[in-house]
Amino acid sequence: MIQDEIPGWLRIWMQGVLLRNVYPALRAVAVGYYDDRTVTLRFYVDRSPVEFDHWVMEVICGELLSNTSTNAEMPALRDEIVFSTRDQNELEALSGFVFMRMEDFDTFDHEAS
Template sequence: MKEIELRREVLISMQRALWGMIYPEIRAISVGYEGTQKLIVNCYLDRKPNEDDYENIAVVTAEVISDINFMEIEENCIYSLEPISKLDNLMSWVYVRKEN
């Protein structure tokens, strides 16, 4: 798959997978990949992550790998109060909460 096609497919798949999965503590979610070898998803929270956060992001990535056959998945739930502009957006943001 060409790079531009893969990028489009990843972004569309992530958007679909996130329907109904966003809750107030999520500040932002970024996605990146290394070809179809590895999918990376960072979920930034305004509190320390708990088991439910990891389960939630696992459901999201399971939806994505049902669309795209990634060999490896890296799911990160990260507590940070840094400004969004200082967080790692990997390849792209797929969700960013409005903050003052």
């Protein structure tokens, strides 16, 4: 069963990995964390997935797994790349988002800040 939130250690690991791997087509990254410690990473991109998306996903999965010391910590890691033009608030968060691109900049009230 999927957890309601991402464990703190996994959020920190993911944010560290993403610092080096965010690119323009990446809209959001959702993480699913399950009772059996299985993890799902879901990339939301703004176009049909291309080879580069798969390459970045492999890099991120590899870096994430390098943080573990045994298979018991993360027995399985699934990855998904999803093309979606839906509004960000309509994207499935799984257990939560670890990255979300700013997309509504035009509606930001510049004078209020």
